[in-house]
Amino acid sequence: MSVQWQLVVGIPTIHSSRYIYHSLSSIAKEISRLPSTFQTTMVVCLNGTLDGGATAREIRRFISEQPGLKVVLLELQEGGKNLALNHIVRYAKEEASDLLHFFDDDIDLKEGSLLINLTTLIEQEAKLGIPVLVGSNFIGTARPWRELLSEQGNLFSALNSWVLQQVFLLPFQPHTDKPRFCLGGSLGAFTRDFPYYPDDDTGIADDGFIGNYYALIGKELYEKTGVSSIIKPQGSEFYFQVATSYQEWLKQQVRIFVGVYYSYLYFEEHIPFFERFFAWEFSIGKAMRRPGSKPKGLKHYLLRFLLRRLQAKVLTKSLKIIESRSIPEWAVAESTKNAPLPPAAGSSNHEVHIS
Helix, strand or coil: CCCCEEEEEEEEECCCCCCHHHHHHHHHHHHHCCCCCEEEEEEEEEECCCCCCHHHHHHHHHHHCCCCCEEEEEEECCCCHHHHHHHHHHHHHHCCCCEEEEECCCCEECCCHHHHHHHHHHHHHHHHCCCCEEECEEEEEECCHHHHHHHHCCHHHHHHHHHHHHHHHHHHCCCCCCCCCCCCCEEEEEHHHCCCCCCHHHCCCHHHHHHHHHHHHCHHHHHHHCCCCEECCCCCEEEEECCCCHHHHHHHHHHHHHHHHHHHHHCHHHHHHHHHHCCECCCCCHHHECCCCCCCCHHHHHHHHHHHHHHHHHHHHHHHHHHCCCCCCCCCCHHHHCCCCCCCCCCCCCECCCC
8 A cells, every 4th residue: 555644743852861762662653553554754852951861862762773663853952842843843844744743742642543633634624624633532640549658658648649639630531521622742733734833932832822723724614513623533542640749730730721821812803712612611711611510429529629729729820920921930740740651552551530
């Protein structure tokens, strides 16, 4: 079967020496499952890393073990995720690739998700006649209680982390309200339609921007038919570990909220549309919060109550940053990215779920 589609798989990364080899190996396995109609180049952009070359060495070790896969390493001194993403977008356009798919550098992907995304992208763009964005459904995972206790060595501290995880997991369960937006952890589109991201100094979140961009492309179709130009196909999933500390979660959520808010301001005249289109039960801002389902028992009620209280703190802190038009600090999420290596992609060995 001859090649029909040139594909670039892009991974931006920074300070990831502990887990990048595992992540790239997992993505390479996904690529190996694609049919021969796809000719794939993996592009890793390493930028802003000051670790003495440790991350670069791990990436090069991975590359040396991939004789059948073309892997390109882009190294930049200047940091910023949007900068890294734009260098990958530029590479894909200059190399005239047909398709572009991004993964985060700590991805834990359900087996077959890449093929599902690409097949859906090709089929739906042909069917709808407009550019579409595809992305994986995202499911939160928790670190097991015994692992937390072993690591922290303190019963109260471990119990606190475990309870917090249950709260942070609530919006990201298989059975809860699904948001329409895609996360940057796993998303793709046709290269020809893919835009460049705003500069990092704008504070605009990458996935907030790209979701808004494709939502507007499909606005007319959505308002006439209810059909979305952002598609998260069934069976395509990636897993991410939620934070184990309140302070870390707060920093993450503030950074996300402010970045997404700035992405709305970038398309300011369309904010009323975004409020309808992206409405979600677990949105922090009430203007974009869809009415929630009835709590399923006392445990679910208490978790949602605690989540709302914590989200109110996120909103208060975020609005202060927005009022000053500043950008919140952001750092590597220690309890998520520096946790023990996740199970192999596609495994079911995740402690996730709130009954």
